[in-house]
Amino acid sequence: MIKKILLFVLLMTATLVSAQDIIKTKNSSFTLHLLGHGTLYIDYQGTIIHIDPWTKVGNYESLPDADYILITHDHGDHLDAGAISPILKDNTVIIAPSVCKDGLTSFKDVQFLTNGDKNKTPWGNIDVVPAYNLVHMREPGKPWHPKGVGNGYVLTIDGTSVYIAGDTENIPEMKNLKNIEVAFLPxxxxxxxxxxxxxxxxxxxxxxxxxxxxFGNTDTSKLTELLKGSNIDVRIRDMK
Structure with a gap:
């Protein structure tokens, strides 16, 4: 009951907490709730899909419980057990790469998937795709995000594909992505x-x-300028 009251208060003041965009699908629509940084959740007809929940950008005691939680990799701003616990239900499915095992030991129903894996759900498909660095290195020969370790995800919701890139660069495998309606790029x-x-x-x-x-302190207007005339609808939200 307390959580329902908190959720009602959140919904009544949602514009103060996060940006919300409605995306049309073949037969319906879903709502993107953009919390900040690399964190968002999707509401499709009451099915709640949380992406990289992080306590720094949301009060998870008052956010909707998750049907699915997708984790892209094990860095603390993407794998946060303190954000996961308050949104768990008995049947919540957590999907993550195997590098996250140590951070998810206290949770059940975790599916550790790797690049190329697929998961069919009642609302559509989850395709796991690569996410890694080619250029930017922690130190010579050691990328911030090594190939084959982290995940990106393509969610197909009622025929509409959403690409959650995770922490990646413009890698060659992106050429394999087709018919993407919505993309999140770091x-x-x-x-x-x-x-x-x-x-x-x-x-x-x-x-x-x-x-x-x-995007941290990156000047997003540079991206908008670079994509001028591309017919891509670049939407800037508070996702630092």
Whole structure:
């Protein structure tokens, strides 16, 4: 009951907490709740899909419980057990790469999936795709995000595909992504992409709608300028 009251209060003041965009699907629509940084959740007809929940950008005691939680990798701003616990139900499914095992030992119903895996759900499909660095390194020979370790996800919801890139650069595998309606691309240094890299990735993927996210102090207007005339709807939200 307390959580329902808190959720009602959150919904009544949602514009103060997060941006919300409605995306049309073949037969219906879903709502994107953009909490900040690399964190968001999707509400499709009452099915709640949380992406990289992080306590720094949301009060998870008052956010809707998760039917699915997708974790892209094990860095603390993406794998946060303190954000996961308050949104768990008995049947919540957690999907993560195996590098997250140590951080998820206290949770049941965890599916550890790797690049190339697929998961069919009642609302559509989850395809696991690569997310890694080619250029930016922690130190010589050691990328911030090594190949094969982290996950990106393509969610197909009632025929509409949403690409959650995770922490990645404009990698060659993006050429394999087809018919993406909505894309979330990271754009912060030194960990992911420059605006030029993100623009190159967007031109490769050709989404109808692009959200730069996880962008820190990067000037998002540079990306908008680089994609001028591309017919990509670049939507800037508070996703630092």
């Amino acid at each position: 754009m912060n240094l030194p960990y992911t992409m420059t605006p030029e890299m993100a623009a190159d990735a967007a031109k490769t993927i050709q989404p109808k709608i692009l959200y730069p996210y996880h």
